[in-house]
Amino acid sequence: MAHDPLDLTGIEDELQEDERLVRDSVARFVDAEVLPDIGRHFADHHFPRELVLPLARLGLLGSSIEGYGCAGLNAVCYGLICQQLERGDSALRSFVSVQSSLCMFPIHAYGSEAQRERWLPAMARGEAIGCFGLTESHGGSDPLNMNTTARKRGSDWVLNGSKMWITNAPIADVAVVWALTDEGVRGFLVERGMKGFSTQEIERKMSLRASATGALFFDDVVLPQESLLPGSSVGLKAPLSCLTQARFGIAWGVLGAAQACLSEALHYTRERVLFGRPLAATQAVQIRLAEMARKIAVGQSLALQLAHRKDRGILTPVQVSLAKWNNCRAAIDVAREARDLLGGAGITTEHAAIRHALNLESVITYEGTETIHQLSVGRELTGLNAF
Ligand code: TGC
Numbered sequence: 001m002a003h004d005p006l007d008l009t010g011i012e013d014e015l016q017e018d019e020r021l022v023r024d025s026v027a028r029f030v031d032a033e034v035l036p037d038i039g040r041h042f043a044d045h046h047f048p049r050e051l052v053l054p055l056a057r058l059g060l061l062g063s064s065i066e067g068y069g070c071a072g073l074n075a076v077c078y079g080l081i082c083q084q085l086e087r088g089d090s091a092l093r094s095f096v097s098v099q100s101s102l103c104m105f106p107i108h109a110y111g112s113e114a115q116r117e118r119w120l121p122a123m124a125r126g127e128a129i130g131c132f133g134l135t136e137s138h139g140g141s142d143p144l145n146m147n148t149t150a151r152k153r154g155s156d157w158v159l160n161g162s163k164m165w166i167t168n169a170p171i172a173d174v175a176v177v178w179a180l181t182d183e184g185v186r187g188f189l190v191e192r193g194m195k196g197f198s199t200q201e202i203e204r205k206m207s208l209r210a211s212a213t214g215a216l217f218f219d220d221v222v223l224p225q226e227s228l229l230p231g232s233s234v235g236l237k238a239p240l241s242c243l244t245q246a247r248f249g250i251a252w253g254v255l256g257a258a259q260a261c262l263s264e265a266l267h268y269t270r271e272r273v274l275f276g277r278p279l280a281a282t283q284a285v286q287i288r289l290a291e292m293a294r295k296i297a298v299g300q301s302l303a304l305q306l307a308h309r310k311d312r313g314i315l316t317p318v319q320v321s322l323a324k325w326n327n328c329r330a331a332i333d334v335a336r337e338a339r340d341l342l343g344g345a346g347i348t349t350e351h352a353a354i355r356h357a358l359n360l361e362s363v364i365t366y367e368g369t370e371t372i373h374q375l376s377v378g379r380e381l382t383g384l385n386a387f
Pocket residue numbers: 093094095097098132134135140141142143144167235236237238240241242243244246317366367368369372376387
């Protein structure tokens with residue numbers, strides 16, 4: 001075959017040698033350690049915690065951070081890492097997104113030197129796990145409408161409220177929590193074991209079943225002043241800057257899920273013989289496969305363009321919104337098409353398509369729903385805020 005069907009625009013040729021090496025090492029890990037068991041973990045609603053230390057040993061936790069035991073890789077490498085992990089399962093990419101972009105990034109960007117020294121090396125080694133608490137049950141799209149409060153009491157802060165839909169909550173050692181102070185929203189580090197802090201797993205999800213999702217509860221949790229992230233400005237700017245990091249990784253990651261689905265659909269339709277010929281030899285099926293490949297190719301070009309802008313320090317949040325929206329929509333469409341092309345076989349976890357399609361229902365919702373990103377782009381175009 002002249003072209004790799006998963007890379008019609010030749011992204012491979014644009015990569016540097018070190019970027020390929022990172023990509024290939026993660027790909028080998030996913031093939032050997034993730035794919036054999038992930039269908040079972042999904043079916044069992046179980047986060048495979050035993051993969052955390054191997055992920056750390058590969059340098060995949062906080063991989064963009066310089067120092068503190070982190071790998072200091074560029075944006076293309078971070079994207080490729082997310083893509084390979086999500087080729088395995090969105091749950092693994094979610095774990096790495098939250099650990100790296102939503103916890104280690106704010107500790108590095110807004111934390112004190114003592115907070116960095118305390119948490120970053122341990123998190124890079126996979127010995128400490130983090131979560132990010134922004135969303136509350138009454139409406140995640142509008143995080144400024146927040147009920148969780150942090151009130152000053154002497155030199156301490158007292159935290160009350162709850163957070164909902166928090167990835168890693170049931171297994172986290174530390175939570176980056178955004179709470180309303182008298183001045184506005186600020187970020188705090190809340191540690192497991194602190195009096196009044198508890199977590200609860202959300203059961204019976206039909207999506208991201210191999211990820212641990214939960215709620216955080218704060219009942220008069222007393223936080224010393226050292227728990228405040230001192231470098232975070234008042235308001236949503238700091239948490240939104242974390243989301244931009246994670247959304248960038250998602251824009252790359254979801255295409256890994258889409259590639260897995262296209263690959264499976266190509267294989268299946270070549271083998272499946274109906275009405276005397278392979279399904280893949282019919283015009284209708286070829287058009288559908290071509291559409292899937294087109295969506296992946298366009299998404300890849302967008303992701304690579306964003307990575308180069310990120311490395312040059314000129315990436316804007318609205319560009320990330322555009323890519324998160326476009327690539328999640330592309331990936332879920334591809335996964336649903338693959339599921340359909342597999343017919344009845346497509347509804348079991350023997351094949352990957354339904355698992356990816358169901359996972360992508362969460363991915364298109366979290367980190368800003370599709371509508372939120374469309375409205376961000378709309379605001380950029382018109383100058384009018386329609387939220
Ligand atoms: P907006 O006007 O857009 O911004 C407020 C201030 O923040 C600034 N800003 C940024 N600054 C630095 N870096 C960034 N990336 C920034 N993005 C925005 C902005 O310039 C402004 O600054 P200033 O100085 O002018 O005040 O804020 P808004 O209040 O209008 O925002 C509205 C909206 C809807 C866009 C925002 O609330 C939003 O994004 N909502 C969606 C919430 C969301 O995405 N939640 C995600 C929770 S975490 C999650 O889902 C994790 S899943 C993880 C996994 O498992 O992988």
